[in-house]
């Protein structure tokens with residue numbers, strides 16, 4: 687009986703690991719891109735809403751443009767992967783000069799992980815996923831066995847998916863209870879230090 691309880695507990699922790707980011711930073715500009723490059727990352731997948739920009743803002747800012755430029759200058763591909771609609775994603779991508787973008791991605795489903803891997807001919811260890819949500823972006827990354835970077839949502843609210851936000855908050859709470867992740871306790875943004883691979 688005792689053994690069974692222990693196993694159940696362990697499984698629950700294992701499940702929570704699917705929501706654990708490899709790196710947690712305040713925002714996308716804190717990411718040490720050179721260290722990603724150094725560790726062999728070739729494809730930088732980035733969420734759009736509340737990661738790059740608030741969901742209501744249509745125009746990329748200077749920081750966005752700089753980030754995209756720096757990623758590409760280092761020889762990595764910048765890929766926009768959003769669960770939002772075509773109109774929103776395409777318009778932003780065009781304004782930001784992003785060549786590779788996918789809308790309606792349905793993260794955490796892995797359809798576009800396969801599409802992107804094939805397109806750029808890369809292995810999971812050559813891809814990183816950057817996003818603001820545990821149950822879409824980080825879960826997507828862990829299901830795909832790729833590393834992930836979690837950022838704080840740039841806007842507090844996201845009207846488009848209240849349920850996702852609610853679940854996200856719940857997972858944050860559980861991760862904190864288990865000492866896996868604490869809101870606001872950021873990493874340095876350097877890849878390869880103090881992270882676990884599933």
Ligand SMILES: [Mg+2]
Pocket residue numbers: 733734735736737817818819
């Ligand atoms: Mg987002």
